[in-house]
Amino acid sequence: MGTDELTARVVGAEDLGRCVVCDGVSALVVWRENGYEGRACRCGTVYASPPPPLGAVDPTVDGHPDSYYAVPARRRVRWIQRYRPRGRVLDIGCGEGHFLAAAQAAGYDVAGIEPHPGRARRAEARLGAPVECALFESCRPGEAESDIVYHCDLLSHFADPIAALRKMGGFLRPDGVLAFEVGLLGGIAPWWYTMIGTIGYPQHRWLYSVRSLRRLLARADLELAHTAHFGLAPGTLFVAGVRSLARRYRRLRAAPQRPGPPAAAARVSVTRFVDRTESFWRYTVGRLSPRVGPATLFAIARLRQSTRAHRHHVSVVSAPHLGAPQRRGG
Numbered sequence: 565m566g567t568d569e570l571t572a573r574v575v576g577a578e579d580l581g582r583c584v585v586c587d588g589v590s591a592l593v594v595w596r597e598n599g600y601e602g603r604a605c606r607c608g609t610v611y612a613s614p615p616p617p618l619g620a621v622d623p624t625v626d627g628h629p630d631s632y633y634a635v636p637a638r639r640r641v642r643w644i645q646r647y648r649p650r651g652r653v654l655d656i657g658c659g660e661g662h663f664l665a666a667a668q669a670a671g672y673d674v675a676g677i678e679p680h681p682g683r684a685r686r687a688e689a690r691l692g693a694p695v696e697c698a699l700f701e702s703c704r705p706g707e708a709e710s711d712i713v714y715h716c717d718l719l720s721h722f723a724d725p726i727a728a729l730r731k732m733g734g735f736l737r738p739d740g741v742l743a744f745e746v747g748l749l750g751g752i753a754p755w756w757y758t759m760i761g762t763i764g765y766p767q768h769r770w771l772y773s774v775r776s777l778r779r780l781l782a783r784a785d786l787e788l789a790h791t792a793h794f795g796l797a798p799g800t801l802f803v804a805g806v807r808s809l810a811r812r813y814r815r816l817r818a819a820p821q822r823p824g825p826p827a828a829a830a831r832v833s834v835t836r837f838v839d840r841t842e843s844f845w846r847y848t849v850g851r852l853s854p855r856v857g858p859a860t861l862f863a864i865a866r867l868r869q870s871t872r873a874h875r876h877h878v879s880v881v882s883a884p885h886l887g888a889p890q891r892r893g894g
């Protein structure tokens with residue numbers, strides 16, 4: 565079945581969805597992939613249309629290679645240290661625990677939530693710290709509130725990111741911070757999607773711009789406090805160039821060969837090299853890059869002032885009879 569035919573079949577079936585940030589509908593299609601359309605909303609969000617049905621995405625499958633989390637883990641921790649140098653960190657979707665291991669080495673008290681049973685078990689063994697095996701949407705707040713709730717590349721995946729952000733806010737101490745990394749692939753010229761090659765439908769339901777991200781956070785009673793912007797334009801153009809060179813190189817080699825074990829080993833080391841190179845383009849070059857095209861953002865958000873004041877009041881008033889939030893290791 566061709567993509568167009570699949571698109572027609574899926575789209576004909578039910579409603580085309582709405583923007584999660586502003587509830588708008590858009591007729592402007594900027595990308596097509598796997599039977600879904602990316603529709604650019606005027607608020608800066610690109611939403612997957614039609615909405616992926618329940619069960620279309622397995623939340624325990626991670627499309628990123630391990631290195632995506634391992635290589636920049638210390639960099640991510642160092643950035644957060646500037647704003648909250650100590651305390652308890654909860655990592656939502658902690659995977660193999662790369663970020664938490666770096667946070668632990670920097671002196672933080674750590675905990676994680678991870679839906680994949682094997683990864684949760686391995687992370688818990690590696691960290692010697694609690695990792696709950698659960699999907700974030702269905703887990704209950706633990707006994708301890710956190711100074712930092714962290715996640716990486718999750719906001720584009722949640723069916724309801726506003727509900728997810730509200731829930732994250734509920735895991736924070738009143739003066740705690742939500743620290744996260746999020747791709748900014750909304751509100752850009754559509755030809756960038758051709759350069760990137762894939763958006764990853766139906767896994768990535770929402771693509772945000774900075775403007776639409778602020779609005780999304782506001783709907784969850786959160787506000788951006790600090791950001792670091794990393795332009796992906798240089799890296800995207802570099803990778804697109806390498807890909808096209810590789811295609812040319814493969815065409816030049818006459819006989820196609822099946823890779824045996826030595827070739828597979830070489831491929832692993834090449835992959836590692838490419839991962840490190842990609843990280844260099846992404847964060848080192850990207851930090852200096854002009855704000856054009858796709859980007860990734862380190863963000864620190866906090867509860868809005870009114871919510872902070874309310875939460876503080878509740879915890880002080882409830883402390884004598886209901887018990888204050890327990891501190892771990894106290």
Ligand SMILES: [Zn+2]
Pocket residue numbers: 583584585586587588605606607608609
């Ligand atoms: Zn919108």
